[in-house]
Amino acid sequence: MTAPSDTTDARLESWLPVAAGSDFPIQNLPFGVFTSEGRLPRIGVAIGESVLDCFELAEAGFVDDCCEPELLQAPLLNPLLAAGREQWTALRERLSSLLRADGDRRLRDANPSRFLVARADATMHVPMEVGDYVDFYSSIEHATNLGRIFRPDADALLPNWRWLPVGYHGRSSTIVVDGTPVRRPCGQRKLPTAPNPEFGTSRRLDIELEMGFVTGPGNRLGEPIAMADASEHIFGLVLVNDWSARDIQAWEYQPLGPFLGKSFATSISPWIVTLEALEPFRIEGPLQEPQPLEYLRSGDPWAYAITLEVRLQTARMRGSGTAPVRISQTTFRDMYWNVAQQLAHATANGAVTRPGDLFASGTISGSAPGTQGSLIELTWNGEHPLQLPEGETRGFLEDGDEITLLGWCERPGARRIGFGSVRGRIEAPQGRV
């Protein structure tokens, strides 16, 4: 990847109106899948308050000389993800040219209503078929905090943690998009004082603020992806809320790891922000001690300076018109293990990664108060509840609570690149309780 490129130049302007501070200036151009006006799902690119309809772009022949039209006329991003970086770059340059004030005039001179849909009128979908979903555990502060809470009598950080990016497979069937309600799950849980477990609705429903990367072409069985090739296989990033039922998780997770405490829902933001768009915010990550083993080393910077925020609005706040309150603000930049290391590690044994796979970072937590990415950390297992407007408190989530995750990149000399948001509201369980 080269940086800065024409398409990330902060001076670029689109002929389409883009408000100052928008998450989606012409330097961003994230990909998603949308429906509008009862049509079948289509690939779209966010620009300002609009969605650029890629199906129509291909239909009009505007990408003919840079991209197979079929890649843009699919109901999911998987074919485009499979096409690889050279194709992604050519397409990005074309989109940028078609949208910029001094670029290719064909789109600008055409009937814009054919090609543009208001973002407010578009229904967004999970933009790819996710073959496998992996969740890492790559924040040292989060791993330390959870070790202290779940295993108070042992070392908080296990011996393997600084040597490899610990991770596990999650359930891909329950990956849902921004706005999908989350039904409070039932499951087995056991109070520390009770002799036996019981079955019922989770009482310790939590969030996990994460970032996730979506993969491109992928590898063949038995052929690992080297660190040096990671950028060929990582298309872009999304926000992830790895909803977690702490009571179910605590009872079930030994010795084979999280299962039903996590598998009821994982929410992602609808727009995949590409590595190209994030290039101006790519930085060196934290020092790793001990030095990683050879297969996890790289001379390239692989951290991204992404600011992240968690907001909460309770049913009562919504009823009285009180805006969501920020309950955490943190950054992705300090994650101990980076995306390239995660991909190299996950394939080191020859395991196959396919186009559209999702690899989430694990909860992103800082060390200062108010910078943790989960309620279990922010409230220290519920012992120090959050104080909310109108006198409410929260240890864990209650029915009707809505969580919004936000993420964006900003620095002097670059245009803001945003991820939009991923929201989810907790619904009461139906049927047996």
Added chain:
Amino acid sequence: MTAPSDTTDARLESWLPVAAGSDFPIQNLPFGVFTSEGRLPRIGVAIGESVLDCFELAEAGFVDDCCEPELLQAPLLNPLLAAGREQWTALRERLSSLLRADGDRRLRDANPSRFLVARADATMHVPMEVGDYVDFYSSIEHATNLGRIFRPDADALLPNWRWLPVGYHGRSSTIVVDGTPVRRPCGQRKLPTAPNPEFGTSRRLDIELEMGFVTGPGNRLGEPIAMADASEHIFGLVLVNDWSARDIQAWEYQPLGPFLGKSFATSISPWIVTLEALEPFRIEGPLQEPQPLEYLRSGDPWAYAITLEVRLQTARMRGSGTAPVRISQTTFRDMYWNVAQQLAHATANGAVTRPGDLFASGTISGSAPGTQGSLIELTWNGEHPLQLPEGETRGFLEDGDEITLLGWCERPGARRIGFGSVRGRIEAPQGRV
């Protein structure tokens, strides 16, 4: 489900020759996906030494009044799996009628070469797209043995084990079919005496003898599958070899469970044996103490009396013409947690199961010597190597070793129902070691 049905009657005979003791009499009729003569993948049903070509059956109109032809003219079983039990039963009855000596004569009177392929000439494939793959841990003997080996200083069986079927998500992208070579994986491993881990090829490569069930229609998000509805959602069973790199697993698995120690390959047998075919071998499972919680209870018998065998042939044995030797024989009938409980538990939190999902049982081990489903148990972590013909010994697998898993059901008054086999040969790693 009703039993015994016309299609399981032991007196049924096909007009096609089926050898005595065949795994695939007319009472079986397992489904798979095959290619032959350079054609695209097709759905097939095994009968004796033949594969019945379901694409051609549908093309000829032989199923028109019982089944949408598209369900049989797909390259994967997923559409048929989605169609549900009523459809499966109608199709099974039709296939049985077309194949039996006293049944529907249309197939028998047609040109058989159009409809039949010799099994020896068919290349088998993973018959379904697996959305999510879950692996349980449901043999009490196996869980006890591994607890003793991995956690010698703690209780072998953790407190949750008798209350819920412990399980985790595996990697669906590396599910491979019978005969696919298994490349020895690389990974991090740490000798107990070494201060640091190192990266290299696994030295403790193992098998896990398992059964897996393949799901049908599945549920909607937030709506669990009750025990009473399990048979609507379980299509059939396959043999599973959950290859395991014990050194990688031991170093990585805490606290989030198995990851790269398992994700390099999972082999399945090519023929899915339906629940209908297994009905004569359905029995009461072992007593569960304590009594399971309400959502895991059923008045129906949910164990299956399946005999299982593991065979090993080393490269030297192959070279000298020595047949594979049996290294384990055990049974599926004693598994503590059954398939219906596994499905009810996995969806108890509302998680979605899709057509084609695979749920494996976990290693199947008995308590008597020689009845364990993994080398780590059979050799007690390599301390008591297996003695093989020609003076060889094995603690774990060496390059060139080929493992074959076999499974079948037999009892007086019923025809043998077999699973065929799942084989895998260990290849040396390529590239960096």
